[in-house]
Amino acid sequence: MAIIRDMMAAFELFQPASIDETVDLLGRFDDGWVLAGGLDSFEWFKMRHRRPRVVIDVSGVEELKGIRDSDGGLEIGAMTTLTEIVTNETIRQRFGVLSTAAYAVATPQIRNQGTIGGNISQDTRCWYYRGGWPCYRDGGNICYADTPTSMNREHCIFGASRCVAVNPSDTAPALIALDAKIVVRSGGSERVFDAEDFFIGPSTDITRMTVLKPGDLVTAVRIPAEWADSAFYFEKARDRQSWDFPLVNVATAIKTSGGTIQDIRLAVNAVAPYPMRLTRVEDQLRGQPINEDVALAAGEMAIQGAHLLRQNAYKVPLLRNLVKRAIRDAEVQ
């Protein structure tokens, strides 16, 4: 039987104009699918592996758009496009790591359409899962990416728990490095998560990548002033420089004094099912001078405990070197 692609199954479309309307709709339809930029969603719909009965398009919710000052930091609406983040002067000058990370996402066309809320909420790109195979993440009881003959070059080296898929977001590690907060509305309540707690691994829930449950809506990302104007570094290793998901990416924010690390936040992604904050490495780096030896030691520490699959051993030296550069080459914008 031919596989039908590019022809979405029918769904009922709602286009609310406010957050309250959106939350109300999500309360009414427990399988309501929130459509942001559509770059993840339409792939699911066109492949027909997801057939939501109700789609709630939030592109008309103005409250979800824009970048605002907030207590010396910034509040970025969830529907703010990645291009707006890349081009925003305040972000470029004070929180450059986010600007660089957003610029590393895909292509200009995708950045024009993709949103910060969608980028952090996107599903994994594991092709067994995206291909509709009944794996653990899809509710089954096997991981097709973790077999002796699997194609698992892009899969994880940390944090596997039955599922070995990775989180593909580029902005996620930057937000963790900036100690950002993710604002989530559900019903009448608002919850605020630290960025690192927003993402969950398969040991917590194998079918989800974030804390978001049906009925939840990401409304904003808040970036506190605390890490503004720090020394930053972001780098993304990928197969195609023009347009690809990360093989490994790294983001760091460092406060220095006289060449010594006063404080640091260091996060990596695409090596685990969730973006990882490397707190053990951070602890060792505080009080250390920034030099080649310290950076190399940080890289070595970052790879401790890696668990390799058949085809992804290359991620270990890649991660080590990216972490090394993230310490050695971090600079004030």
Add this chain to the structure above:
Amino acid sequence: MDFFQYDSNPWGQEILVRISWDLLWAALIFGVLFVGGHLVMRKLWFPAHGATAEKAAAEVSPVVDDPGTPVAETGVASDAAPASVKRHSLGSRLFHWTMSAAMFVLLITAFFPLLGIQFPWLTIHWVAGLILIASILFHIVHATFVMDLKAVWIGPGDARDMWRRFWRSIGREGSEPALPGKYPLENKLYHHAVAVAGFGVMITGVLMMFRIDTPLFARDPYMFGEQTWGWVYVVHGLSAVGLVALIITHVYFAILPEKRWLTWSMIHGRISREKYAEHHDPERWAARD
């Protein structure tokens, strides 16, 4: 309500995945209905139990040993029994509470995430599973070589006596049931049901550990085909939801006033001479100090 979850494998074949989690709700509802039904019957249809319960509750207190009381060797009459009769050895009690703790941890880590309470459950789950297995292996050895294994064997008179107890408890005329030995048939059946469900989760649980990374053995998710794995998950799930219902009823009976003397005995190991004489046949369970 679905009983099983199916999916299609990459070759388009339908495969069994696990039980439907509707069965968890069915087990919870069964447990609640059983408890509710029993409470209603106890109040309305077994009014005698109310008085018995109050009396029993009043009698319940930690039993104090009387070392001056003569100790019966075998088959002694109840009036010759010691003031307190040893019902559970220290080993038995340690096993029971270790197994209970492990079982509660297993059920919480298995089912709370399904009920929406999310946390990293898998490592806690398999570690608790190993503790359960170790405790049950200890119990098997202890029961075989130290305890009286025949105490839980079901004899030909057990069913007859259980029926007679039930018949008289609802106020009907009938023959007097014989007193049981250490355990009445209800306890034996419960033990065997837990044993079956327990072996179900243990054996399949060990097999499922081959699908995850543990420091114990090399991971090998391919030792069975996907259909066989589906059955392993089904047996694990059925046994687990069965244990949910069994544990609800067990905890319910353990906190009933008229049963608290038994619950106490699982803490300090002993029952009073009066309870021994009232509920047990010395010919079938000899009192020991």
